[in-house]
Amino acid sequence: MPxxxxxxxxxxxxxxxxxxxxAFPEPERDHxxxxxxxxxxxSCQDELRRSLADLVPTPPVPVPVHESxxxxxxxxxxVLCVCPWRTRLRGWQAMEELAGQLPAPVLDAVLxxxxxxxxTADYERWLARNPDARPxxxxxxxxxxxxxxxxxxxxxxxxxxxxxxxLRYRTPMVQARRRVARGLRALRDALDEGPIIEGLxxxxxxxEEFHPRSLxxxxxxxxxxxxxxxxxxEDHSAADVAEGIEALRIGDGEVAGEAxxxxxxxxxAVRDLQFAN
Numbered sequence: 001m002p003x004x005x006x007x008x009x010x011x012x013x014x015x016x017x018x019x020x021x022x023a024f025p026e027p028e029r030d031h032x033x034x035x036x037x038x039x040x041x042x043s044c045q046d047e048l049r050r051s052l053a054d055l056v057p058t059p060p061v062p063v064p065v066h067e068s069x070x071x072x073x074x075x076x077x078x079v080l081c082v083c084p085w086r087t088r089l090r091g092w093q094a095m096e097e098l099a100g101q102l103p104a105p106v107l108d109a110v111l112x113x114x115x116x117x118x119x120t121a122d123y124e125r126w127l128a129r130n131p132d133a134r135p136x137x138x139x140x141x142x143x144x145x146x147x148x149x150x151x152x153x154x155x156x157x158x159x160x161x162x163x164x165x166x167l168r169y170r171t172p173m174v175q176a177r178r179r180v181a182r183g184l185r186a187l188r189d190a191l192d193e194g195p196i197i198e199g200l201x202x203x204x205x206x207x208e209e210f211h212p213r214s215l216x217x218x219x220x221x222x223x224x225x226x227x228x229x230x231x232x233x234e235d236h237s238a239a240d241v242a243e244g245i246e247a248l249r250i251g252d253g254e255v256a257g258e259a260x261x262x263x264x265x266x267x268x269a270v271r272d273l274q275f276a277n
Contacts, residue, residue, distance in 0.1 A: 011223065013141075013218075017137075023214070047068075081214065147199035171215070180204040184204070186249040237267075
């Protein structure tokens with residue numbers, strides 16, 4: 001499959017759900033079975049490059065005209081699992097979030113109001129016909145949201161060095177759901193409602209939409225190109241989150257505070273890169 005560019009896009013991380021083929025109705029199931037046999041399956045960098053390429057024309061194309069027929073594919077214990085890109089749906093959802101992330105003059109310069117209104121109208125019409133639609137992928141820029149780490153454990157961490165570095169966690173859906181429930185109990189017993197609890201509630205509801213034998217993947221994506229290999233070696237954020245939650249559960253505020261401080265320092269350094277020259 002041809003690539004838009006060989007340039008590495010460094011700033012996006014991902015939370016993905018891979019569902020077994022049995023979770024998909026026909027004819028979609030047959031489509032993914034045939035798709036998985038292709039020798040040239042694309043990467044997350046390919047998807048992001050294509051999305052950015054759509055923003056280059058004048059006017060830009062904020063959301064693809066047609067839904068993507070691509071997916072990420074893994075095999076787990078002999079079971080083929082698929083994570084559809086659903087780039088169009090995710091583009092619409094990203095447009096909804098954009099208004100709160102950019103100053104109005106910047107937003108208008110990047111995506112003119114008339115274009116945003118048309119895109120929103122298209123999404124509303126599509127959503128009326130597809131009220132149960134949900135993405136298999138969540139994306140975050142210049143960070144991995146701390147509540148994502150609640151879903152995974154340090155022993156599920158995989159760090160690959162070399163020409164194609166990667167850092168990811170993969171866990172069975174049943175484990176991810178169990179950790180969300182335990183984490184919420186500990187956090188709510190110790191803290192007032194706040195962003196980390198709200199984020200964990202939201203991601204927990206999202207996970208409930210998928211087949212119970214799915215696989216959940218937390219992928220640092222392009223962030224591995226934004227920090228050094230040594231820093232990645234030392235990054236055990238899932239362990240820090242687990243330590244902090246356990247400390248809250250037993251009432252040890254000092255240990256919880258130390259774990260949180262490590263996380264804040266590590267991820268502030270990464271987020272600050274978006275403002276670097």
